[in-house]
Amino acid sequence: NREIRLAARPAAKAGPEHFALVETAVPEPADGQVLVRNTWMSADPYMRLLMNADAEAVLPPYQVGEPLFGSAVGEVVASRSPEVPVGATVTHFLGWREYAVLDAAEATVVDTGLAPAQAYLSALGTTGLTAWAALTEVVPVREGDVVFVSAAAGAVGSVAGQIARRLGAARVIGSAGGPDKTKKLVHDLGYDAALDYRKGDLAGQLAEAAPDGIDLYVDNVGGDHLEAAIEAMRTGARAVLIGAISGYDAAVPGPRNLDKIVQRRLTLRGMQVSDHFDRFPEYIAQAAGWLADGSLRTEETVLEGIANAPAALLGLLTGSNTGKMLVKL
Numbered sequence: 517n518r519e520i521r522l523a524a525r526p527a528a529k530a531g532p533e534h535f536a537l538v539e540t541a542v543p544e545p546a547d548g549q550v551l552v553r554n555t556w557m558s559a560d561p562y563m564r565l566l567m568n569a570d571a572e573a574v575l576p577p578y579q580v581g582e583p584l585f586g587s588a589v590g591e592v593v594a595s596r597s598p599e600v601p602v603g604a605t606v607t608h609f610l611g612w613r614e615y616a617v618l619d620a621a622e623a624t625v626v627d628t629g630l631a632p633a634q635a636y637l638s639a640l641g642t643t644g645l646t647a648w649a650a651l652t653e654v655v656p657v658r659e660g661d662v663v664f665v666s667a668a669a670g671a672v673g674s675v676a677g678q679i680a681r682r683l684g685a686a687r688v689i690g691s692a693g694g695p696d697k698t699k700k701l702v703h704d705l706g707y708d709a710a711l712d713y714r715k716g717d718l719a720g721q722l723a724e725a726a727p728d729g730i731d732l733y734v735d736n737v738g739g740d741h742l743e744a745a746i747e748a749m750r751t752g753a754r755a756v757l758i759g760a761i762s763g764y765d766a767a768v769p770g771p772r773n774l775d776k777i778v779q780r781r782l783t784l785r786g787m788q789v790s791d792h793f794d795r796f797p798e799y800i801a802q803a804a805g806w807l808a809d810g811s812l813r814t815e816e817t818v819l820e821g822i823a824n825a826p827a828a829l830l831g832l833l834t835g836s837n838t839g840k841m842l843v844k845l
């Protein structure tokens with residue numbers, strides 16, 4: 517059994533030196549527990565925040581010398597619980613290791629007849645639910661909205677654009693880094709227009725794509741993207757603040773145009789997906805149908821082997837992923 521531990525806390529930019537790959541014994545399940553062989557692990561931006569001692573997050577920070585944790589899916593290979601038998605495929609929160617022992621109550625059995633196991637870490641998992649909850653509950657899409665999504669080719673963003681359209685948006689604009697991703701946004705992921713923020717002048721690009729402004733902004737990036745979006749927001753427009761990845765490795769300046777919030781009566785609302793976990797069954801039932809009928813297109817970037825888990829996490833911060841970043845074990 518191998519696991520990834522936090523070797524040191526990054527002072528600024530995280531790198532491979534902050535992780536250690538360590539060999540340990542395969543753990544034994546006690547009464548009421550199961551042993552899971554992890555088959556897929558999720559790499560998520562919040563993990564970068566948990567590497568900091570002062571992470572203000574729903575989850576406790578990672579500890580130096582201790583294994584990391586995060587979403588994973590795997591197969592039960594030993595069970596001392598009647599509820600979760602050997603052979604079941606389960607999602608749980610003890611990723612970053614090849615084998616995990618956990619209480620049966622912490623494992624959720626998933627139906628691999630409905631979708632492949634790794635879908636429960638992406639479109640049918642937390643990132644899919646984040647997009648859906650953001651646009652149905654936190655800041656519901658209204659018929660005819662012009663919607664702008666940042667990190668639009670990522671896991672949350674690629675689903676958010678398609679869900680916005682499904683909920684009645686008139687025009688959906690996405691931003692991403694580089695020409696390959698912006699092409700994909702329009703050709704494969706249902707966006708009407710795509711902005712390449714690496715070209716610069718994001719505010720100018722957005723004004724061109726949405727000459728009458730935007731009604732709803734889905735913020736995954738923060739910083740310069742939030743500033744450009746505020747500039748484009750119409751009177752009464754709304755934004756859902758999901759994340760601010762541009763500031764995870766280093767502090768970035770905040771928007772300089774917050775005065776527009778007052779002048780234009782804007783609403784900016786933050787969210788945490790964990791507040792919406794009760795909607796997982798409802799969401800999975802719907803989204804599995806969309807995947808099956810092809811109306812929800814998804815992308816995955818897959819790195820192989822536990823040794824590549826740090827690279828998967830670091831890659832999110834440089835945009836090496838399109839769609840959901842996954843590690844296949």
Ligand code: NDP
Pocket residue numbers: 560561562642643646667668669670671672673691692693694697713736737757758759760761762763787788789790832833834835836837838839840841
């Ligand atoms: P993604 O799959 O979107 O991966 C991150 C992407 O961010 C990269 O692919 C990269 O795309 C982009 N990015 C990285 N650095 C920058 C930068 N400096 N400026 C602009 N874009 C950048 O990750 P997720 O879909 O998992 O997460 C997206 C956001 O949602 C994150 O902020 C995350 O923290 C947040 N989140 C919040 C949740 C909540 O409950 N509040 C739940 C889940 C996610 P590119 O190549 O286009 O730059």
